[in-house]
Structures are given as structure tokens and as C-alpha cells.
Amino acid sequence: MDGPATPARFTKVRAGNGLVARAGRPFGAQLSVVVTGPAGPLPGVPVSFRVVSGVAAFAGGARVATASSGPDGVAYAPVLDAGSVIGAVRVTALAAGGMLPASFDLRVVVA
Numbered sequence: 001m002d003g004p005a006t007p008a009r010f011t012k013v014r015a016g017n018g019l020v021a022r023a024g025r026p027f028g029a030q031l032s033v034v035v036t037g038p039a040g041p042l043p044g045v046p047v048s049f050r051v052v053s054g055v056a057a058f059a060g061g062a063r064v065a066t067a068s069s070g071p072d073g074v075a076y077a078p079v080l081d082a083g084s085v086i087g088a089v090r091v092t093a094l095a096a097g098g099m100l101p102a103s104f105d106l107r108v109v110v111a
Contacts, residue, residue: 009045009098010036014074017104021082022111027056031077033102034069035095041073046096049077054089054108056080069095082108 016031035045051063058065058078069075080091086108092101 009042009095011047011093011095011098011100011102012036013093013102013104016077016106018106019104020107020109023082023084023086023108024111025082027080027082027106031080031091031093031104032074033093033095034073035075035098036073041069041071042095043069043071043073045069045073045075047075047093048096049091049093050101051080052090052092054087054106055083055085056089056091056106056108057083080106082106086110 011033014032014034019027021027035042046066046068049065065078067075089106091104094101
């Protein structure tokens with residue numbers, strides 16, 4: 001017998017899409033998403049933020065960071081460093097049990 005079904009989880013960009021940072025500097029704001037289900041925001045859901053293109057990284061050079069959604073369903077990525085290469089950066093965020101990731105398109109410019 002199966003347990004109760006997990007409600008559908010949707011991950012939607014809340015803030016940070018389109019950010020621009022100078023090479024070697026951190027982006028000026030944290031990326032954030034809101035995790036929702038059929039009844040609204042879902043607290044306590046782990047969200048994986050993943051750098052999928054570009055050389056940006058989280059603390060310690062990590063390409064993946066995890067954060068949990070708060071009472072309002074919002075999860076904030078740790079500070080993202082732009083790295084040293086000029087160009088586009090794409091980060092995705094996916095809630096545990098989610099179907100489709102949210103995407104952030106960022107840009108690194110000359111320092």
C-alpha cells in the first residue's frame with residue numbers, strides 16, 4: 001500500500017533574474033525562489049541551486065548549494081560569486097519533489 005501522495009511542488013523565480021556583476025565580485029543580491037503547492041506556499045522544502053553554465057560559484061567554489069524554503073515558501077541561495085570570466089551565467093533552482101526547475105539568467109561584465 002502506498003503512502004499519501006506528495007503534493008505537486010512548483011519552483012518559481014522570486015528575485016535575482018537578470019542580475020549583472022563585475023568579474024571577481026559577488027552578485028549584488030541573493031537569488032530566491034518561491035516553492036508552492038496546490039494550497040499555496042510550502043515551508044521547509046529543500047531547494048537545490050545549481051550553476052549550469054558560466055564560471056560563477058557559491059562559497060568554496062561550489063557549483064551547487066541547497067537552502068530550505070521559509071514559512072513564506074521562499075528559499076534564498078547563498079551569495080554567488082561572479083568568477084573571472086566575462087559572459088553569461090545560468091543558475092537553476094529545483095525544489096525537492098519538483099517537476100521543473102526555475103532558471104536565472106545572469107551576466108558577468110568587465111571589472
